[in-house]
Each structure stands twice: as C-alpha cells, then as structure tokens.
Amino acid sequence: MSKKEWYARLGKVAFEAAREMVATIPDEADYIAGTVALSGKEVKEKFETDLNFAEQQVERIIKLAADISKKKAIKP
Amino acid sequence: MIRPSFDEATKHSFNFAEEIVEYLKEGMFDYLDLPKQDAIKDNSVQVMKQFPTANIIHYDHGSENAIIGNDGEPIIDLTNNSLLKGRECYNMNCLSAKGLGADSYRRYGTIYWGSWKVIAFTTDVVDDFQRAFNFGIIQRLNDEEDWNKILEMTIENDDKIIDEFMVQGKLFAAAIHRENRDARRVWTGKTPPPPKDSDCIFRSIALKLLGQKGWRIPKPFP
Numbered sequence: 325m326s327k328k329e330w331y332a333r334l335g336k337v338a339f340e341a342a343r344e345m346v347a348t349i350p351d352e353a354d355y356i357a358g359t360v361a362l363s364g365k366e367v368k369e370k371f372e373t374d375l376n377f378a379e380q381q382v383e384r385i386i387k388l389a390a391d392i393s394k395k396k397a398i399k400p
Numbered sequence: 401m402i403r404p405s406f407d408e409a410t411k412h413s414f415n416f417a418e419e420i421v422e423y424l425k426e427g428m429f430d431y432l433d434l435p436k437q438d439a440i441k442d443n444s445v446q447v448m449k450q451f452p453t454a455n456i457i458h459y460d461h462g463s464e465n466a467i468i469g470n471d472g473e474p475i476i477d478l479t480n481n482s483l484l485k486g487r488e489c490y491n492m493n494c495l496s497a498k499g500l501g502a503d504s505y506r507r508y509g510t511i512y513w514g515s516w517k518v519i520a521f522t523t524d525v526v527d528d529f530q531r532a533f534n535f536g537i538i539q540r541l542n543d544e545e546d547w548n549k550i551l552e553m554t555i556e557n558d559d560k561i562i563d564e565f566m567v568q569g570k571l572f573a574a575a576i577h578r579e580n581r582d583a584r585r586v587w588t589g590k591t592p593p594p595p596k597d598s599d600c601i602f603r604s605i606a607l608k609l610l611g612q613k614g615w616r617i618p619k620p621f622p
Binding site for chain 1: 559574
C-alpha cells in the first residue's frame, strides 16, 4: 500500500469521527466562533463542503479523544 | 465593565456579563457599567483616566492587539495600552492575551487574563458556557487575589464542564471548550508572557542588560 493510500484510509476514519462529533450540535442551535455565527445546520453543511473547516473539526475530535485518554490515565 | 452588543456573538457575551454586573451590584462593589453604545473608546478611555486604579472587565470582541468597542473600533490597543498600567484586566474576548495582554504586562505590569486564540461556544448549552467564561472573575470577586490560583481553579471547572458535555453526548461543545480551556492565559509575575526581542536598538540593549524587565523602561518619545 502506498503512503497516499495509507493517509487516505486514516483520513477517512478521522473524517467519520469528526462527522459524528459535528452531528451533536442541534440544527437549531448556533455555533459562535469569534465573529462567525453559524446555525447547527450550517455547521454540518460547511463540514461537508469546506475542507479547512472539516480539517479543523478532525483536529478537534482527535485532541478531545487524546484529552479524555489522558484524564482516564491520570485518574485511578 | 465594558460590554458591547452589536452582533450575534456580543449579544450572548452581553448576557454573560449581566451575571457579573449583578454580582458587582450585590457585592456592593464600586463599578461602572459601559453597556452597548456606551462601550466605545471615548467613554472607556475617559473612565480609565478618571479612575486610574480601576480594574477592567471586557466582554467581547478582541483581536491580537486590541479590545473592541460597540462601534467595532479598538478601545485599547498598542497605541494607548499605557492606560492599563497597574490594573487587573479580565477579558472574555478572542486573542487579546497574545499581543495586547502580553505587551501590557511587559511594559506596564498589567495583570491580564484572556485568551490566546479565538473563543467559541454553542447556544444549545449556552448556560454552561456562561458558567465557564464567568468563573474566573467570580473567583476574583470572591476575594481570591492570586490569579494563578484562579486559573488553576478555572481549568478544573473547565474540565468538569467538558466532562458534563461528554456525558450529555455534546461532543462538539466538549471539543470547542477543550480549545477554550487550553487557550486561557493569565499574565502575572509567576506566569509572564513568552520573552520577546525588540527591533529598537535602545530597547535591545536594555533587554540584554535587564532581561525582560527591560520592557518596563518607558519610551523616551511618545
């Protein structure tokens, strides 16, 4: 398997995890980040169409998972 | 208390700040509230000059080098942050800890609480985000004077809120607030901003001789 295929498969897994995370904001709620305001519905649409935004969400879910693992490791 | 309200984000941050105003009222603190159209540079600067020892609370928006008023213009930036000398500044705004806060601490010894990055929240759990954003200043108003201790307590509170979001299945809110938590900064004697060099030859000499304390030497020219 080439490196490209390797990254594509890993990326697909990360993307699906991020999609599940993004799905947890209700459509009617708002996401506010600085001066940006999007509805939950718009967040989900943006995730599917804006690569930079999707990348940000992938990073978020990976870091959240790492955070949780660290906490579980620390707690007895 | 400087609290603009001119867009979607500041509509919420204005409401977050309402809790703090109530706290100030009930605690019988001396305070001045500059809400909405009053939260502009002229008014804010006038108040700061009139009350040189007053501490500042600002609720949204910010940029790396400024805190922003209701007209979208900077209230305090790198041209007038000498006004922050000797004060404690609590900020619920994006990024200002990075430039403005760091510079204000280096040059003027300002205790500066803020964020290193963009702050985000979601409105499905807006009450919990309010709890998170207001926690630090409430500890200060409850007579905790050590800002580093307040930061420790705030991060513990942030972790609890993140855990609550996880239990509720609010992964997006949890992920966002993890970022908010990690972006918190407080510039104090114990946790100063990262060292910075200067382009000015005189400042560079001062920094070489005195370390970062070289920033405290006043500019010879305005």
